[in-house]
Every structure is written in C-alpha cells, then in structure tokens.
Amino acid sequence: MSLVVYLAALVFGMTSVLLFRRPRTAVRDPLTLSTCAAIVLGALVFVCAAPATLGTVNALTGVPNFGAPLTYGMLCAYSCAVLVLLINWRGGPRPVVRRAVIRSMAAYGLLVAAIVVLFLLADADTERLTDLDTYYAGTPFMREMILLYLLGHSAAMLVMCAVCVKWSREVGGLLRVGLRLILLGALLDLVGFQLTKYTAVAARWAGHDLDFLSTTVAPPMASLAALVCSVGFALPRLLPSVLAHWRGLDDYRRLGPLWSLVKSVSTAPGQPSAWWQLPRARLQWREVSIHDALLTLAPYFDHRVRERARDAALGAGRSPHEARLAAEAAMLTDAARRAAAHEEPPEAAGSYRLHATEVPGPSGLVELSQALHREPGRAAAPGGANPSSPTGTLTEPEEPHVA
Structure with missing residues (x-):
C-alpha cells in the first residue's frame, strides 16, 4: 500500500x-x-x-x-x-x-x-x-x-x-x-x-x-x-x-515555408540556442528572424511582379485578400531569388508594406507562409528560375502541407 x-x-x-x-x-x-x-x-x-x-x-x-x-x-x-x-x-x-x-x-x-x-x-x-x-x-x-x-x-x-x-x-x-x-x-x-x-x-x-x-x-x-x-x-x-504553446507549435511549423525562403538573408537566429525552449519562445525567435529578413529583402521588392500576380489571382476568382497574399508571395519569392543571386534591386522597387507586417502576432506571417507554399512558382526560388513567369499562371491552391 x-x-x-x-x-x-x-x-x-x-x-x-x-x-x-x-x-x-x-x-x-x-x-x-x-x-x-x-x-x-x-x-x-x-x-x-x-x-x-x-x-x-x-x-x-x-x-x-x-x-x-x-x-x-x-x-x-x-x-x-x-x-x-x-x-x-x-x-x-x-x-x-x-x-x-x-x-x-x-x-x-x-x-x-x-x-x-x-x-x-x-x-x-x-x-x-x-x-x-x-x-x-x-x-x-x-x-x-x-x-x-x-x-x-x-x-x-x-x-x-x-x-x-x-x-x-x-x-x-x-x-x-x-x-x-x-x-x-x-x-x-x-x-x-x-x-x-x-x-x-x-x-x-x-x-x-x-x-x-x-x-x-x-x-x-x-x-x-x-x-x-x-x-x-x-x-x-x-x-x-x-493551449497557447500548442498553438505556438502549430504556427512555428506553418511558418516553415516562409522561413525556408528567407533564412539565407536573415541576420537573426531562427531559433533559440537552448534546445529546451518552449514552443512559444521558438515561435517568437522565428518571427523576429523572419521580420529581420523581410527588412533585408525590402529593397528587392518588384511591384511589377506583385501587380501581375495580383491581377492573375483576381482573374482566377480569388478574393482581394487572397489576391494580395498571392501577389506578395510572388514578389517575395522574386526578391529572395534576386538577393541570393546578388543582383541589383529592380528599377520598379519601392517602399511597400507587406500585410504580414500590418497585423500583430504571427497570423500575418503564417498567412504569407501558407500562400508561399501554395504558390506554384515558389519551388523555383531562390535557385535561379525566374519567379515572375509563374505569376501569370496561378492555379488553384494545392492542399496545404505543414512544414
């Protein structure tokens, strides 16, 4: 007993x-x-x-x-x-x-x-x-x-x-x-x-x-x-x-496609040095690192790529919000390719504020990450294929896959 x-x-x-x-x-x-x-x-x-x-x-x-x-x-x-x-x-x-x-x-x-x-x-x-x-x-x-x-x-x-x-x-x-x-x-x-x-x-x-x-x-x-x-x-x-840590773990994983795209230009660490950090802490570090990378890529944003992708998405019947996310995903993919290839910023570059930076918390980044994952041309960046070509051939979203 x-x-x-x-x-x-x-x-x-x-x-x-x-x-x-x-x-x-x-x-x-x-x-x-x-x-x-x-x-x-x-x-x-x-x-x-x-x-x-x-x-x-x-x-x-x-x-x-x-x-x-x-x-x-x-x-x-x-x-x-x-x-x-x-x-x-x-x-x-x-x-x-x-x-x-x-x-x-x-x-x-x-x-x-x-x-x-x-x-x-x-x-x-x-x-x-x-x-x-x-x-x-x-x-x-x-x-x-x-x-x-x-x-x-x-x-x-x-x-x-x-x-x-x-x-x-x-x-x-x-x-x-x-x-x-x-x-x-x-x-x-x-x-x-x-x-x-x-x-x-x-x-x-x-x-x-x-x-x-x-x-x-x-x-x-x-x-x-x-x-x-x-x-x-x-x-x-x-x-x-x-529950908050569980949601943090889910968001951390869903940010995988976005982090895979921009981690090469981020100067901040993508995760805490300690392996035992809880999911919310890991999510916070990934958010900071992604925002740092977005600032680095901002000079490479090509508005022509974004506008073509937005028009194509609207023409395919997507809502304005979905069209904006698809356009920003295409523009970010193009910017990452240019930065990886050490190209000069495009002539059509200019200041632009991504939707992900306008909303508090990780929700905006998660939406952008999932839009990147659904974008057919995302796989070509930043290896060298021109991401502007898929912007005119947007298709229906594929089934999401959590990274």
Whole structure:
C-alpha cells in the first residue's frame, strides 16, 4: 500500500511544480502560492500516511504511533490550505480576504494543537500502522483525537462543496470545469474516505468489525479524491498556457515555408540556442528572424511582379485578400531569388508594406507562409528560375502541407 500512496503523492506534488515553474512571480501571487501550498500539503499527507513512513517515524522518535498525530496534523493543515485557496480564488477586498485567511489558519491551528494534546494524554503504546483509527476507536483521548481530525477535515470538505456549487453558477468556461472537478473530488473524499472512516469507527463502538472500510476502502478513495481536486485546481491555470504553446507549435511549423525562403538573408537566429525552449519562445525567435529578413529583402521588392500576380489571382476568382497574399508571395519569392543571386534591386522597387507586417502576432506571417507554399512558382526560388513567369499562371491552391 505504501507504493500506491507514494505514487499518489508524487503525482500530486508534480502539479505544484508545474504551477510553481516561475518562483519569483509565484511568490508574489497569493493564488498561485496558496494553490501550491495546498497541493504540497496534500502530497505530504500521503507521504506521512504511508505505513512505511509511519514505521520509520515511530522508530526514529521512539514513540509508538507518533506518526498518527503527525499525519492528522498534516491533514488538518491541508484542510486549512484548501480553505485558504478557495478564499484567495474567490477574491475580494484584500482586508476581507486577509481576515478570512487568518481566521481559517487560527481555527485549524487550534485543531492541530488539540490533536497533539489528546495524543499526549492517551494510552497508545501498541503500534498500529494501518488500522489505528479502528483499533483505538474506544480508547479515551485517542477516540476524541480520531473524531476531531475527521470532523475538521469534513468541515473543510463541506465548505468546499458549498463554495464550488455556489460559485459554479456564477462563472463559466474552464473555471466552471475546474470547480466541478473540485466538487467531485470533495464528494469522493466525503463519501469514499470520511464516511467509510466514520462507519468503521462507529461499528467498533457497536461491537462490530468493519475495519476493512478504514484500511482497504478509504486510502485509495482518498488518493483518487485528492488527485481529482488537484486537477480541478490546476486545470484553469495550466490549460490556457498549454493551449497557447500548442498553438505556438502549430504556427512555428506553418511558418516553415516562409522561413525556408528567407533564412539565407536573415541576420537573426531562427531559433533559440537552448534546445529546451518552449514552443512559444521558438515561435517568437522565428518571427523576429523572419521580420529581420523581410527588412533585408525590402529593397528587392518588384511591384511589377506583385501587380501581375495580383491581377492573375483576381482573374482566377480569388478574393482581394487572397489576391494580395498571392501577389506578395510572388514578389517575395522574386526578391529572395534576386538577393541570393546578388543582383541589383529592380528599377520598379519601392517602399511597400507587406500585410504580414500590418497585423500583430504571427497570423500575418503564417498567412504569407501558407500562400508561399501554395504558390506554384515558389519551388523555383531562390535557385535561379525566374519567379515572375509563374505569376501569370496561378492555379488553384494545392492542399496545404505543414512544414
């Protein structure tokens, strides 16, 4: 069972690593900080609750069952961290948020202190690594300690359920999805972990043996509930960034035809020197390098090539925007050929602003790159064939191919 619990703790903890990937920014953001604190404390609860950890802690301290108040105290700290996270997530005036956080921390701080005191007063000399809750269910002070930690955790989960239900009616999108996942995790915790614990303890009071609920059913249900909650907390914060990087990777690849055409004249690097750079960083470097190359090629723009290509595209039934892109692709191909051959700038050269430089972001460059890929004469440049000849023989676009 220890291996399963440790794996759950590892997956749980990795979520906080993803959220805390920018430490300097994260420590100044109460929401990120409280999210990471809640997830880390949840992972520590699993680590402390593993039988292997309990046995090691008991052996190191020389106190039988010392791991019990340690685990229960950590669980109370996790419950408090979840409430603090919800308070910060909900937001509001800073003084109100601060007071709510302080009240929650004070309440659970007293709860942890009470658990420690009750353990010190109890007679619990027999080490129990997996069934302590039921074994000591009728022992004075231990009984109260067990009930106290369960009630403290139940209160936090019930509050979390109420907040998620109320708030999910007011928001939409990923935030609502995250809240529903948190609600699902809290319900799994309430039913799968806490209700089974309460049932097993109450059965002991009644003289029955339902220990399997506490030792076999409750631990995996607690792991599942915590993982679902962590996904709910992390999803609204991580998914937008993941999607942005995915779109960045797609744009980076679609810029391939344009970069292949102009990279020989660009003085900026086409990609970061570090191989581990994320897609958005790579896309930014490619954009900068392409814009640098377009500035270098600007003196070679031949307006006659552009006008012929535009007229041919309009005559083929293309929209004005598509005709402009096809014309600019032909003109850029001709300019790249002239630059590669070290020719003199054409007589019809002059200042011209490409559509790709008029729109923010990479969308304009991507359109130009795809127009280049569809242009039949693009394959001839910049090797030496005159690209002006295909401008009068524009055909229907071929199927796009992502570079």
